[in-house]
Amino acid sequence: MKRRKFLKRASITGLGLAVTPSIASCTTENKKEQKVAAIGKAVVPITVATWRFHNATKAAWEVLEKGGTAIDAVEQGCRVEEADVKNTTVGKGGAPDRDGNVTLDACIMDKNGNYGAVVCMENIVHPVSVARKVMEETPHVLLAGKGAEQFAVEQGFKREKLLTEASKKAWEKWKIKSEYKPIINIENHDTIGMLAIDKNGDISGACTTSGMAYKMAGRVGDSAVIGSGLFIDNSVGGATATGMGEEVLKTVGSYLIVELMRQGRSPQEACEEGVKRIVSSNPNYKNFQVGYVALNKQGEYGCYCIHGGFGISKYQEGKQTYIESGSYIPKT
Numbered sequence: 163m164k165r166r167k168f169l170k171r172a173s174i175t176g177l178g179l180a181v182t183p184s185i186a187s188c189t190t191e192n193k194k195e196q197k198v199a200a201i202g203k204a205v206v207p208i209t210v211a212t213w214r215f216h217n218a219t220k221a222a223w224e225v226l227e228k229g230g231t232a233i234d235a236v237e238q239g240c241r242v243e244e245a246d247v248k249n250t251t252v253g254k255g256g257a258p259d260r261d262g263n264v265t266l267d268a269c270i271m272d273k274n275g276n277y278g279a280v281v282c283m284e285n286i287v288h289p290v291s292v293a294r295k296v297m298e299e300t301p302h303v304l305l306a307g308k309g310a311e312q313f314a315v316e317q318g319f320k321r322e323k324l325l326t327e328a329s330k331k332a333w334e335k336w337k338i339k340s341e342y343k344p345i346i347n348i349e350n351h352d353t354i355g356m357l358a359i360d361k362n363g364d365i366s367g368a369c370t371t372s373g374m375a376y377k378m379a380g381r382v383g384d385s386a387v388i389g390s391g392l393f394i395d396n397s398v399g400g401a402t403a404t405g406m407g408e409e410v411l412k413t414v415g416s417y418l419i420v421e422l423m424r425q426g427r428s429p430q431e432a433c434e435e436g437v438k439r440i441v442s443s444n445p446n447y448k449n450f451q452v453g454y455v456a457l458n459k460q461g462e463y464g465c466y467c468i469h470g471g472f473g474i475s476k477y478q479e480g481k482q483t484y485i486e487s488g489s490y491i492p493k494t
């Protein structure tokens with residue numbers, strides 16, 4: 163997927179009538195930091211997703227506009243990407259770890275604060291739906307590896323090979339070049355994190371990924387970890403993350419953003435602060451990417467990232483829009 167094109171200016175025109183622009187007011191030591199207004203009119207239902215996952219927000223919107231629940235919307239949206247073999251960052255077709263095994267992480271969280279997740283799960287195309295089963299059918303919240311796979315099969319999910327020929331070829335090429343080391347850079351990721359508010363005004367979220375490409379076997383990132391890749395509080399809003407999971411985990415990014423919104427920050431301001439926590443604690447920040455998306459209970463959203471090139475797909479009032487995120491390091 164070509165999501166790395168940095169467009170010089172953010173466009174908010176797609177927001178149409180919904181725009182009540184509000185420029186984020188955080189100050190920063192980085193004078194070149196790019197600010198982008200990304201706060202829309204408070205209209206629900208709404209769904210937002212990381213990156214240009216337009217097929218996912220469309221599927222989620224179809225659920226919401228029929229009066230469906232936010233939890234169904236985010237699950238259906240994520241499933242679209244998990245099934246898309248051309249998407250090498252999620253589900254079937256996802257890039258494998260450095261040993262050539264595709265291992266998936268996913269989670270889901272509902273309006274009541276219930277959460278379910280699977281990590282390092284192989285051979286199952288729809289980890290988001292397995293995560294939902296963990297949430298609804300077990301006394302636990304997180305299943306890992308073989309246990310998660312076994313549970314999925316017991317729940318009626320079919321085992322399937324996830325490594326496609328294209329992903330295998332790319333991995334074989336990587337192996338020659340990288341001497342079998344895991345590499346962390348800003349290109350080898352792209353999780354889908356989704357947030358939705360339904361007609362009743364309730365919020366839910368989900369996040370699903372194959373993780374960093376060519377990661378070490380057994381590595382688990384932020385995406386399925388509550389508070390890091392995703393957090394929902396139905397009295398405040400929700401947040402989700404993409405990018406270098408280790409950094410999101412260390413700062414408990416999504417939880418931080420929701421708590422900042424609870425204290426009165428806008429979703430945009432909260433995402434910016436989430437990024438700044440990482441930047442201020444890791445001098446290496448120029449070498450990786452993290453992007454956040456937040457949605458408050460009023461239906462206002464925000465997004466922010468370390469490097470330019472990130473953006474979000476939004477569906478609201480029957481209309482789909484791509485919103486480019488502001489970034490801490492603008493592309494020069």
Ligand code: ASP
Nearest residue numbers: 351352353373383405407
């Ligand atoms: N956050 C994911 C992880 O660290 C990577 C991604 O965004 O694709 O596993």
